[in-house]
Amino acid sequence: MAINILGYVAAFLTTVAFVPQVYKALKTKNTADISLYMYICFIAGLTAWMIYGIFEKVPAIILANSVTLSLAAVILTYKIIHVIKGEKP
Amino acid sequence: MAINILGYVAAFLTTVAFVPQVYKALKTKNTADISLYMYICFIAGLTAWMIYGIFEKVPAIILANSVTLSLAAVILTYKIIHVIKGEKP
Numbered sequence: 001m002a003i004n005i006l007g008y009v010a011a012f013l014t015t016v017a018f019v020p021q022v023y024k025a026l027k028t029k030n031t032a033d034i035s036l037y038m039y040i041c042f043i044a045g046l047t048a049w050m051i052y053g054i055f056e057k058v059p060a061i062i063l064a065n066s067v068t069l070s071l072a073a074v075i076l077t078y079k080i081i082h083v084i085k086g087e088k089p
Numbered sequence: 090m091a092i093n094i095l096g097y098v099a100a101f102l103t104t105v106a107f108v109p110q111v112y113k114a115l116k117t118k119n120t121a122d123i124s125l126y127m128y129i130c131f132i133a134g135l136t137a138w139m140i141y142g143i144f145e146k147v148p149a150i151i152l153a154n155s156v157t158l159s160l161a162a163v164i165l166t167y168k169i170i171h172v173i174k175g176e177k178p
Contacts, residue, residue, distance in 0.1 A: 014135060
């Protein structure tokens with residue numbers, strides 16, 4: 001039981017971790033030091049986790065990854081806009 | 090079987106995603122746009138995942154999270170050094 005709670009705590013922390021990064025990117029309007037390739041690779045991985053969660057019917061995986069995916073997508077979108085404007089990837 | 094492979098692909102992608110971010114931070118020596126709080130929260134979550142993996146005896150969780158933890162720790166260490174020098178968190 002306690003170990004299940006630890007799993008939820010772990011999923012919660014690795015998910016909400018992206019909130020301050022989204023906030024910082026939106027507030028400063030700077031993404032120069034953020035890696036484009038990290039977020040492309042990370043989002044591909046999260047998408048794979050989502051499909052895995054759907055096939056294996058694990059609601060916790062689906063929920064945690066959909067939230068992280070949404071947050072990472074905001075950062076990636078912002079980064080892509082800046083790269084189009086000439087920022088290094 | 091195919092779904093297990095998808096799980097490994099997912100774990101691989103979300104893990105190696107941090108390699109280009111580490112590379113970028115080390116190359117440019119800039120972390121201004123990276124959120125300190127993201128990496129503190131993320132590392133706390135990865136540590137919780139590691140403990141979960143050890144207790145539940147899931148080698149894949151232990152392995153994937155230990156690699157991600159090492160990569161994220163490099164970024165966090167670099168960011169902390171810059172914050173001490175006056176960079177915004």
